[in-house]
Amino acid sequence: EFWKVLALLYFPALYSPLLACAGPRHRLGYAAGTLLAWGHCGAQAWHRAQCPLAPKIHGLYSLLSHVPALLSLSLLSLWYPARLLRSLRNGDSPELRISGKSYYREYLKALLSKRDRKGSSVRIDESLSSRIRSYLLSYIYIPEEGFRIPLKLVVSVTVAVVAVYQVAVLLLVAVVPPLRIVRAGMTKDVVVLLVQFGLVPSQGAAVPGDLEQELRTARHFLWALEVCYICSLVLCCLLTCAMLLRSLGMHRSNLRALYQGAVLDVFSKAHILRPSRESLVCWMAFSSFQAAFACLGFLIQQVIFFLCFVAFTFLVVIPLQLGTSSPLFGIIRNMWPFWLTLVVAALMQHLLAHFQFLEQHSLQKEITNRRALYLVTFLLFPTNVLVGAMAAVWRVVISGLYNAVHFCRLDISLLHHGVETFDPGYRTYCHYLRVEVSQCHPLLKAFCFLLLQPGRPEPPAPPRDTQLEEGLQLMHPKHPAAGRARSRRVRARWCVAYTLLHNPSLTASRKTALADPAANGAQLGAPGP
Incomplete structure (x- = not known):
C-alpha cells in the first residue's frame, strides 16, 4: 500500500x-x-x-x-x-x-488607446438569428487583442479535457466490446429466456426451433443499446468541452472586472484581494479540482443521457419500427382525460386573466372583478395542485439536467448566492482569482517594467580642441539638453510611481509593505515620550 x-x-x-x-x-x-x-x-x-x-x-x-x-x-x-x-x-x-513583457506592454497600450470598441453600439432590434448566433459564439473562446488568459487557466482546461478523454476511452473500451461479444454469441436458448421474461416480443410459441425472428430482434436490441451508449458518450464529450470553453470566456470577463477593481461584479459580496493560507492552498489545487470535477460531471452526464437515449429508443423508435404498441403510448392514451383537464385549466386561467380580471387604463393595467377572481381561484385549487405536480416534476428534470451539464464549471456555483460558500469548487475558484489578481496584475507589471527600463543613451561628447587654454580644458561644462532629458525621465518615473500608489484598482495588487510610511520614502519622526 x-x-x-x-x-x-x-x-x-x-x-x-x-x-x-x-x-x-x-x-x-x-x-x-x-x-x-x-x-x-x-x-x-x-x-x-x-x-x-x-x-x-x-x-x-x-x-x-x-x-x-x-x-x-x-x-x-x-x-x-x-x-x-x-x-x-x-x-x-x-x-x-523577462516573461510576458511584450504582453504587458500590449495590455497597457490597449488600455490607454482611445479607439472606439466595436461592441460599443448595441442594437435594440436584434433579430432572432443574430441572437442565436451570438449565443452559440459565446461557447467558442475567441482571443481578444490586448488581453491574455493566465497560463494556469489554460493548463487547467487542457488537463481537464485530457482527463475527460481518458475517461471516455476507458468507458468506451469497457462497454462496447463486451456488448459486441454478447451480440455475436447470442443463442436461441438465451432468446427463450428473454421471451419468457417479456424482454423480446414473440410472434408465436416460444419453441427453440421457431425463434429466428426473435433472435434477430434480440441482436437488434443489443445493437440499438450499443448505438445509444456511443451517442450518449459523444454527446457528453461535446457538452463537457463546450462548458470548459465557455468557462474560459467567463474567466476572461471575471479577470477583466477584477483588474478594473469591480469586485462586486464577480463576487456576491466585497472581498479583499490579498493572498491568504486558504487562497494559496486553493491556488495549488485549482487545476486538480478542475480535472476531477470535469471527470465526475462527465460520468454523471453519461448515466443520465444514456438512460434518456435508451428510454427514447425502446419506448418510441423501436415500437414504431416493429409496428407494436409502446407502453408509453398506452399510458398517454389511457390518461388523455388527465392531460386534457390540465390543458383546459391552464388555457382557461390565461383567457380569464386576460379578458376578465385585467382592465387596461391609460398607462397601466388594474385588477378588476375581484369576487369572480377569488371564486375561480377557489374552484381551480385541486386542478392547480395537479398542474403544480407536473411543474414540480419538470423542475426536477430541468434542474438535474442543468446541474449535470454545468457540474464541470468552477466559475459558477450550483447553489444559491447565500450558501455558495458551501460549494467547494466555486470557493476554490474564488480563492484562485484572489491570488491571481493580487500577484499577476498586468497593469502593475507594465508600470514596473517602465520603471525598470534603462534611460536612453546620451550622445557621445564632441572631441575637444587641444588648442584651448588649460583652464578651459579643466572646466566641465554642463549640457542643458542632458539635464532636461534627465529631469523629464525622473518626472515620468515619479508619475508612474504616483499612479501605482494612488490608483484604487491597484490597491490590492501592491505589497502590504507599501502601506508603511517608511517604505514609501517618508522619514519617521522621533518617538514621543
Whole structure:
C-alpha cells in the first residue's frame, strides 16, 4: 500500500525536469529540454510498441490512452529545438528572459488607446438569428487583442479535457466490446429466456426451433443499446468541452472586472484581494479540482443521457419500427382525460386573466372583478395542485439536467448566492482569482517594467580642441539638453510611481509593505515620550 501511495508521485517526478528546463530561458536549458523531450518521446513510442500487457484490455486501448502524452511530447520535441535555435541566433539577452513583457506592454497600450470598441453600439432590434448566433459564439473562446488568459487557466482546461478523454476511452473500451461479444454469441436458448421474461416480443410459441425472428430482434436490441451508449458518450464529450470553453470566456470577463477593481461584479459580496493560507492552498489545487470535477460531471452526464437515449429508443423508435404498441403510448392514451383537464385549466386561467380580471387604463393595467377572481381561484385549487405536480416534476428534470451539464464549471456555483460558500469548487475558484489578481496584475507589471527600463543613451561628447587654454580644458561644462532629458525621465518615473500608489484598482495588487510610511520614502519622526 505504501508503494501505491508513492506511485502518485511517479509521473510528477518523472516529467518535472522536462518542464523545468524552460524556466531559466537559457540555451543550456533548451538543449537539455530537447534531449529530455526526445528521450521521453522515444521511450513512450518504444513502450507502446513492446508492451506485452497491452492486448489484455483491448487491442487499441494502449494506443488511444497514450495519444495525449505522445502529442504533448512530440510538441515539446519540436518546441525546445525551436527555442534553442532562436536563443543561439539572438543570444541570451536579459530582455528575452523577462516573461510576458511584450504582453504587458500590449495590455497597457490597449488600455490607454482611445479607439472606439466595436461592441460599443448595441442594437435594440436584434433579430432572432443574430441572437442565436451570438449565443452559440459565446461557447467558442475567441482571443481578444490586448488581453491574455493566465497560463494556469489554460493548463487547467487542457488537463481537464485530457482527463475527460481518458475517461471516455476507458468507458468506451469497457462497454462496447463486451456488448459486441454478447451480440455475436447470442443463442436461441438465451432468446427463450428473454421471451419468457417479456424482454423480446414473440410472434408465436416460444419453441427453440421457431425463434429466428426473435433472435434477430434480440441482436437488434443489443445493437440499438450499443448505438445509444456511443451517442450518449459523444454527446457528453461535446457538452463537457463546450462548458470548459465557455468557462474560459467567463474567466476572461471575471479577470477583466477584477483588474478594473469591480469586485462586486464577480463576487456576491466585497472581498479583499490579498493572498491568504486558504487562497494559496486553493491556488495549488485549482487545476486538480478542475480535472476531477470535469471527470465526475462527465460520468454523471453519461448515466443520465444514456438512460434518456435508451428510454427514447425502446419506448418510441423501436415500437414504431416493429409496428407494436409502446407502453408509453398506452399510458398517454389511457390518461388523455388527465392531460386534457390540465390543458383546459391552464388555457382557461390565461383567457380569464386576460379578458376578465385585467382592465387596461391609460398607462397601466388594474385588477378588476375581484369576487369572480377569488371564486375561480377557489374552484381551480385541486386542478392547480395537479398542474403544480407536473411543474414540480419538470423542475426536477430541468434542474438535474442543468446541474449535470454545468457540474464541470468552477466559475459558477450550483447553489444559491447565500450558501455558495458551501460549494467547494466555486470557493476554490474564488480563492484562485484572489491570488491571481493580487500577484499577476498586468497593469502593475507594465508600470514596473517602465520603471525598470534603462534611460536612453546620451550622445557621445564632441572631441575637444587641444588648442584651448588649460583652464578651459579643466572646466566641465554642463549640457542643458542632458539635464532636461534627465529631469523629464525622473518626472515620468515619479508619475508612474504616483499612479501605482494612488490608483484604487491597484490597491490590492501592491505589497502590504507599501502601506508603511517608511517604505514609501517618508522619514519617521522621533518617538514621543
